[in-house]
Amino acid sequence: MLDDSITVRLGLPVLRILEQWELENYFQVKVIYLRSKANCLKCGKVTTKVHDRRLQYKKDRGLRDKIVLLKILKRRFRCPLERKVFTEPDEVFGLRRRSSRRFREYLGREALHQTVRRVAQKERVGEGLVRTGVAEEIGRMLKAKGVK
Ligand SMILES: [Zn+2]
CATH class of the missing domain: 1.10.10 (Arc Repressor Mutant, subunit A)
Incomplete structure (x- = not known):
């Protein structure tokens, strides 16, 4: 940790910060939703079974003249009833938003x-x-x- 570093709150309490980097023109923050389970979009059944995760890049409001890039580890859950795979809800960004x-x-x-x-x-x-x-x-x- 550098002596002159400061901590800035992301202000998105539904997300947990996994890693962060400060680059010349960017802040990059790797995040994941805090939830450990999700409701099946079809039948509503709660599941904790994670099918897979993928990293998506999203832009957030800039900070101190730098672009803020959020790298979200998006999960897909599997419904135990129908064995269907579905993506977790994304209230911070919205469906298919960058x-x-x-x-x-x-x-x-x-x-x-x-x-x-x-x-x-x-x-x-x-x-x-x-x-x-x-x-x-x-x-x-x-x-x-x-x-x-
Ligand atoms: Zn289901």
Whole structure:
């Protein structure tokens, strides 16, 4: 441990940090969900049987001018009843997303008072991701107003 190191909370209490690295332009944090079991998506039966794990790379909001990359060890569980394999829930990122919800939320809010291009440049992401964030933010605002 370096003498001048500090600890920053990830702020995602459902995840456990397994490893972390600080590189020149990146923070990389390897994480896994704290859960040890999951409910089968089909029948609802609880299972602890892990079928396999795979590493997925997701972007999170930057920290001190560095990109934060979360490497999540995603598990697939096996239902004991039907022997079907299913992926564990992913509330931090969302289904098939390559960024965290909170990062998209941040991008969407930033783009309400700056251009999409400006936000994309500042956060070093594609404009498409910023637009996704804006769409999700508008969806949340409409939902809060009771519009379906
Ligand atoms: Zn099942």
